[in-house]
Amino acid sequence: MAHPQLPTTESAVTALREIAREFNLEMAVTDDIGADQTSRRTSSGAFTVLDADGSLPHEAFVELGGSPSVTVQLFPEDDAKIVVDGVEFHDVPRDSVPAFVRSVHGGLAYVKGRFFPPGWWLIVPLPGDETYKELVLDDTLTPWLSRKVR
Known part of the structure; x- marks a missing residue:
């Protein structure tokens, strides 16, 4: 099953809000808008808000x-x-983020x-053949991770 296209950061945040409501989770969002505010725009000059292509980058x-705990x-x-x-x-591709979070909480x-x-x-398996796998670096598993051992 293909994931719905999430063309913007804001649309991904909206999808996460729906999942938070579905699973009755508290949710806090911090937005950074502008090339001088986003974490990967270290090459932007001081007070430069737009990218070179004229777009306004948005990070959340x-x-x-x-x-x-999920961030x-x-x-x-x-x-x-x-x-x-x-x-x-x-x-993780932005289009996969809602399915990823739903898989974790579901x-x-x-x-x-x-x-x-x-x-x-x-x-973390997603619909279709998409699966994400990461090594747990801490020697001890959290209580939630321990409950998920197969």
């Missing part, structure tokens, strides 16, 4: 309450960093231990 940081940093370049109970997923995400390479992995 979303914190969702509840368990697990989403949406970048103007159509990708995001999602952190689930301390486990960082980099370069109970589809799980933890799998491996002998080689050793460690615990947080696995």
Whole structure:
């Protein structure tokens, strides 16, 4: 199943608001708008608001309450960093962010231990054949991660 196109950071934030309502989660959003405000625009000059192409970059940081702790940093370049109970997923396409968060809060995400390479992995399956997998870097699993071990 294809993900709906989320052409802007704002549309992704709107989709996350709907998921927060669906799962009864508190949600806080911080917006950074303008080339001088967004985290990846280090090459922008002081007080430069527009990108070279005349666009106005918009970045948002979303914190969702509840368990697990989830934060989403949406970048103007159509990708995001999602952190689930301390486990960082980099370069998640913006179009996949709502399905990713829904998978985590909907109970589809799980933890799998491996002998080689050793460690615990947080696995987040999305509709279709899309799956995200990251190593849990902390030696101890959080209570939520422990409950998700398969």
